[in-house]
Amino acid sequence: MSEFRYIGRKRRTKEDPRFVSGRGRYVADVALPGMKHVALVASPHASARIVSIDAKPALAMPGVLAVVAGEEFCAATDSLAIGVDAPKVTRWALARGVVRYAGEWVAAVVADTRALAEDAAELVEVEYEPLPPVIEAEKALAPGAPLVHPAHGSNVLYRRKFIWGPVEEAFAKCAHRIAFRATWGRSATVPIETFGVAAQWDPGTGILDIWASIQMPKYPDQAARALRLPGNAVRVHYDVDVGGSYGVKRGIKHTVLVGYLARKLCVPVRFLEDRLENMRGGDMQGPDRFFDMQVAFDGDGVIHAMKIRAVDDVGAYAGRSPFQLGKPVSAICGPYAIPAIEYEPTSVMTNKTPQEAVRGFGQSPTNFAIERAIDRVARHLGMDRVELRRKNLIRRDRFPYTIPSGSTYDSGDYHAVLDKALAAAGYPALVAARDEARKAGRLAGIGVSTCLEPSGGNSAFEVLFNPKNETTTWMESCLVRIDLSGAITGVINNSSSGQGHESLVSTVLGEILERDPATIRVVRADSLTALPSNSPVGSRMAIMLGGAAVGAARQIRETLLAIAAHNFECSAEDLEYKDGNVSLKGAPEKKLTWDQLVEIAHRKFHKLPPRTEPGLQAKFVWEVPTGGGLPTPEGRIQIYPCYAFEAHIVYVEIDPDTGKPEIGKYVCGHDCGVMINPDIVHGMTFGGIAHGIGAALYEKFSYTEDGQLASGTFMDYLIPSAMEVPAMKIVDHCTPSPLTTFGQKGSGEAGYLGAPAAIANAVNDALEPLGTSIDALPMTHLAIWTAITRSRKGSEHSVVPAKAGTQKS
């Protein structure tokens, strides 16, 4: 049970009531009078020169206001920011001169309705001269490959080899080594709401108002910059509900386009991606990565070194996507005490849809590769996979523990969480069940993964990958006001996409001020009135927004104590603060109530201590704990501050005759320190596991040889439903973080970071008796069946009666 009054206890969220009654306010619900709509003309070719664009037939249609193409747009706006040092890799929302991926936007049509805009878009005539595309990363790296951005000189956006610790010595002296490739298929979190943005330019005030389904740091700044406006000419409204994002909703290109159209036409303009535009041209696909892994270990199973060569295909353009190779540096050895790591990330471009930040920012693919390596080491030695993990997991008495790449893990008890997960899964019985199933001729496997969730959002990987980018500020803020009536309002500075920030902040404020969170309102500023924020990314808000709320609330509390001390003519140490009332210790009848204190603060200046501001408000802006550092020449750096941990246990059966996998049991042991709202944390963890199931078994952005996206609708990009996601169980553990007020760590990416690894290990355990394995995601029915039929021991002719329940009656 929680030691706190509100923190950690079951509590209904503030947000749920409006959503269940259909009163959410998403960008598609923002209707501005006179608003016009956008449809896009997109390239059918993966690589081509644009020969000509004829918009005359489109412009002739009634209801069409404008058709804008790259020549005009790219001259009037600036290229979008790229994080790595690659100034020649420019990027705009509309193509100019060449198209670099199938689906790239070539022209924008503005009309009275979306339907009319689509009618007109069909009439825009574009002539292309197709060029040979390069679709695969290894081909893009080969000499003589077509260059996606010829001015950049190669298809490599970033490459470096980091060596942390005595890697070669370890490989030289270890008795054993393994080497293999693990491949993470291109998938993404694909929210049910697509990206949308509405903009309105007011020439009278000189302000461009923007409403968007956004989850992006520095969004107003980048929009203003690209539109060649000062920052204070752009007002982003954060009080737009975002229908899921999990990283990807960084629609900066959509925003600059719509902002430009709104200013050009002096009418409000709204663009809502349709699902087809979103899948292909929204630039929100995810990591597309292979890992060449090598592990050096001794006969007892102690791992001494690991080499990780990671090649990631970011598609035709890059924003922050190459950094998704950098974030995993913060947990590059996983939860294991591996003293030497070599890490060689390569970010490469191809003629595919660009990649965007996806939940975990590259950590889940990396965890998958590491966990496959652990299982392979175990198999090599004939050792139990759980025992091998126990041997290598960092022991709890070693925290804070600094890993070879420079990050310090704040706290943890990985063995305890693993034990809890195994117990909750009934592990011995599960093993027995698996073995029984195997005797009956079925393919059954158990998968285990033990993975880290770095949290707190210090993107020191920016500086690590690009010394010209000295960004070390990763801040968050909160403002708290008590009004004349004594009501508390917290003001936050970001949009939310289901993480429950209003609940988070009201709970934290209530805890510190000892006032009922149900009475505390949380509202959002807009970008002109906001305090600094870096938006909810990197599992940072419980830590950062929570910490900012704590800081502001403490200031209020101190002010109340100071007012009482002044009025009682004593010092603050003589006073007791309880439920917002302040009384003299030992003389409780000498008391100032909350209402009285509020009234003094607002209306009785003569009763305020000297040099006290009138009113009752406080702001708190703070830097991420352990942040502010720069990397060493070897590339050692503290990245995220707090490290949550998860241990997954999965039971899978595979129909040997069809390759169809079925998850029979799913248990996740989870330690994110103190949970501020358990239902919120559990909900996001369950959702993360479901994302992981999708990435492991179902979802892929598949491309043909000529660069066409073959899975561009929901008919072929397969998101798991309630029938594919099993019932799941989470068991909680708590090792508080020493870096936060309540001991909370972040957890927005939980579940996703360990699920694909566990499921991959389960499928491979199931295939183990056949002597075959799969190290590429997704493990589709076809991939599993192919592995079965190619196995040494599998026979194409064996037919097993279908398990009861797989057929409908």
Added chain:
Amino acid sequence: MSEKLHPVTIEVNGVRREAQVPARLSLVDFLRDELRLTGTHVGCEHGICGACSVMLDGEPVRSCLMYTVQADGHKLTTVEGLVQADGSLSVLQDSFCETHGLQCGYCTSGMLIAAQALLNANPDPSEAQIREAIGGNLCRCTGYQQIVEAVRLAAERMK
């Protein structure tokens, strides 16, 4: 070229609504843009995600796969119509709040429609039946776990 408008009369959440609509206007666009009932959401517009689910004559259908003209003479219930007569949340809606069976809220209206239809036909569904009933409603936030709990809780409370 202006499109021909067709007169429609549709009862929406118990209220008779009349309008003149082009034939190609989808039912979900009509509900959202003409009637300003924005609780029903658009997720894919090709009949897979279920975010647009409404009740047509009491049965859940995908409103992105119907033209408004097809609903002429029929009764619709949207998420806004699930609240009780006095405006308070239904047992199911309240149960979603109790178990936190939602996060971003975007799939929620469709889920509520599908789940309410299930409970109307089957007041004591098993977990398997619940999952099947919401099998045509995709969610990316919750992993369905706390949604299934919400429907079970609602069934319990309505006994």
Added chain:
Amino acid sequence: MIDENPALVGAGKGAHAAPLPCVSFRLLASFHSGTHAPAVKSAPFEYARAGSLAEACELLARHGDAKLIAGGQSLVPMMAMRLVRPAFLVDINEIAALKFVKPEKDSVRIGACTRQCTLERDEALAAKLPLLRQALAWVGHAQTRNRGTVGGSLAHADPSAELPLAAQVLGAKMVLRSSKGSRTLEAGKFFSGPMATAMRADECLQEIHWPAWNGRTGSAFTEIAIRHGDFAMVAACAQVSVDADGRCTRAAFGLGGVAGTPLAFPKIAARLAGTKLEDAAIDAAAAGAAAETDPGSDLHATREYRRHLARVLAGRALREARERAS
């Protein structure tokens, strides 16, 4: 692994997507990237709600580029993506005379516009024609079946769809009406290719006669789809009758998703008559059927995988039908 469809590759010039009736809708949708103006709002069309079958036929005859709309679960996505763009839509959803379930002695007559959910819930129908309910359990989701009609699914003729396969295997008869008259086509003649039937542009499917078997009969429907409710990669169904000794007196089985139309195997099934439906006999029948399939390859399944699934599922369907018959 991807079938290159020459009609789709390189469409770049602002042309309308021409109707392509002989190509799988899913292939069309997947390659929607081939069109340069992705759309989800339908192109404009004229619309009329038919009050009777006669009126529907008259509208079809009068308007050249017209399509019937029933449940719309397959048609509307295609129209939204502008893969088909009829100039005229004839809505037959409100024709009460097309919604009925009439059991007769050796068959059941079902009106073309009967909703799939109505069939699903009809207990008498489940007793007389169990294969239909078994097939419907695999059709989409609740929302799909609440609007989808039996006639709509048959007329759409997706080679991997469940109702067309059941119709093919049972030898259902389609009654077609036009303003010129009426004709009846048996399933084998009705389904002519992927998404293609022998229906003329001015014909409307009126009702379907489903043969019902008497005696000790068991049936089964099974498929492998990636997710619950997805299009089948391969589907199989079977129906067998046995005598008091468990000897097969009659058998029918078929496969979907393995050719341009759903396939039935009457010759192979006939060889099961007289056997006791032993595993060996069933395996031989399944293997023989699989050898006759001509599956395509796509994103989710290769030709070889489909052929393999065909053999496995045909065997499973026959075995399950046998269990139910005893």
